[in-house]
Amino acid sequence: MPTPAPLSPSAVVSALRAAGCVFAEDEAELILATARTPGDAAAMVDRRVAGLPLEHVLGWAGFHGLRIAVEPGVFVPRRRTEFLVDQALAAAPHATVVVDLCCGSGALGAALAAALDGAEVHAADIDQAAVRCARRNLAAFGGRAYRGDLFDALPTGLRGRVDVLTANVPYVPTAEVPLLPAEARDHEPLVALDGGADGLDVLRRVAAGAPRWLVPGGCLLTETGAHQAPAAVRICRDAGLTTRLAVSEERYAHVVIGVAE
Template sequence: MTSIQFHPDRPALVSRLRAAGCVFAEDEAELLIAAADSAERLTDLVDRRVTGLPLEHLLGWAEFCGLRVGVDPGVFVPRTRTALLVSVAAAVTRPGAAVLDLCCGSGAAALVLAGRLAPRWLAAADLDPAAVACARHNLAHLGVPVYQGDLFEPVPVRWRGELDLVVANAPYVPTDAVALMPPEARLHEAPVALDGGSDGLAVLRRVAEAAAEWLAPGGHLAVEVGVGQVDALCATLTGLGLVPAVVHDGDLDATAVTARRPG
């Protein structure tokens, strides 16, 4: 059977997306056209996009560090700025390391680190069942286990004190600021992936406290954080006996903190 070709009105589509507030309307239009196999399907995708549904949830994937990462509805969409976190984490960790991706979301960080570090052991964990299912799909071809539970709780205890790298893109938005986030995030991503407590550091403090026990001597914790939260987080890390370092990328508007366990 010969497929029926459809010819979308690109200028009209771009205008509609731009009117809805899509900053990269031209790029989005091409992606939506490529994802549609009929005029009806394209209309449905555009209708849902202009109501605020994240583009990545419509497409079913997001580009991250040069890879196409599957993203299911409701799952945290990997941000471009998180490329800094992954790069910094890889830079402080030797190949063949034992690596854990906490608060993994779609598993994007683990997917990239698998290629950059060739870990001897790599796992991911998240509290959100939808994120765990998504990450398991993305990481299945690598044989990477994805655990469901609160931070380190579901991780096999034999790795306590043996991890070379813990990377955690934990939530760090203060509770009062969640309502100020773009609707794409606050209405379509799991709140547990966004809300970092009263000052945004509630989850990161718990990550740091546990990481001090789960890291091997010389191992590193790597996290993403807001620039205004750096001093408070570094004070926490230092108080736990970890040695922090800060990296900021103005182009990505991103800040990453690493913390080494001495020894």
């Protein structure tokens, strides 16, 4: 069988543009740089044209200076969530114990592990594919990932020891899930998107449990939507955390930060 001829950049750009990819030139460059063979490149273009998220096509996502492995069916880390990482590092620059709940690919835990040299990092998710992916991404930092429902997944020895607790919880209201872009709606797990009637069901559970796991002065950080931010702040305050909202207009990111007393 003859070896497929290499695809020209212009041919890839044309195929992606015809499929509606807004950043066709950038995506073509990434696909051609990632593909190992012309056959791989052609298959990757076909998958992207069919609507698979670019990160699933590539097998990785850029996040906070790292290349995070992302398997098909796993939530793709958003670049706006880098703001949460920055807020965590500003709030606890010397953190030694980090927990990442609803970890997905483990991007948050990996980014914090990379910045906090020697920190003990644990992550958890209810989805098996996500946990498998997170283990890959945390391995280089000696991090651990567990499958289970929020705090139930964690070793009990972490209780009262956590300096930074990140929880990029699902926060899309159930009724708004069908309105999401097809890339998310069709290719990411519903459990990573649907946050219940008002989008805050999982946050309520995380906030209620956080004080028992954080050290005094330890912080919970969670991302939320702009219209949900006031309610999310109230939820964390009602859980006994000293709470504030950090906003990045540039990234359209809203991060609730709650500090344990």
